[in-house]
Amino acid sequence: MSLRHLAGRVWWYPHDPDLGAVCPLVGIVAGERGSVVVDAGNSPLVAQGVRAAMTAAGLPAPRWLVYTHHHWDHTWGACAWGDVEIVGHESAVSLLRVEAERPWSHRYLRDEVSANPRLGPSFRARALAVPDWNGFRVVPPRRTFGTALTLPDGVELRHVGGRHAEDSVIVVDPASGVVFLGDCYFPPPLHLRRDDDTRDHAMVDSLLAGGHDWYVDSHSDPWTRAGFAELAEELSQARPD
Secondary structure, three states, X not given: OOOXXXXXXXXXXXXXXXXXXXXXXXXXXXXXXXXXXXXXXXXXHHXXXXXXXXXXXXXXXXXXEEOOOOOHHHHOOHHHOOOOEEEEEOOHHHHHHHHHOOOOOHHHHHHHHHHOHHHHHHHHHHHHHXXXXXXXXXXXXXXXXXXXXXXXXXXXXXXXXXXXXXXXXXXXXXXXXXXXXXXXXXOOOHHHOOOOOOOOHHHHHHHHOOOXXXXXXXXXXXXXXXXXXXXXXXXXXXXXX
């Protein structure tokens, strides 16, 4: 699969349109001092595909890898990114250390689903994403921040939190008019979700106020500002009285 150019120095590696695959897109900001990679991919195999696509497109080598949040589909490719600086919100460290201590294997996945069937969709996707566990490891961020951080070449990281993940971060490239959203406005993960959980309209309104040209969440094609405004209106109309 090849990269797609979005705007300015921003590129994206497409998500899997089959939501059951739980394979989000990966963003790249190609800076003069090296590329900023937004999310690691859901597996070492995806990470290797993104790296190969970056090389084929002639983009600068990856220097920073930013986690939009700690969930597996955004972090499990990290062990295949080599010598890059992994950056995330400070609350992601303890969350990922717990994940790193789990004895990941296909047997472990099966046992966990047997104990809690609500984990089934996520854990089946993990089993498909990682066919071979040799060399696999969960990697917490090495560089953390609280409220905001600006990387070299002007890429801005901002903590927004939210109901999907407490450590959710957005990644802004002002030079290109692009913001990567991760899953910040999504409802909680399926195994934690209640019947009345929906996308966070207040979060969408807040993000729209940033006035960016492109809004990129992890499981959709990029939204134009007009398209994201339509989403905001749709969510507003769906609010309970």
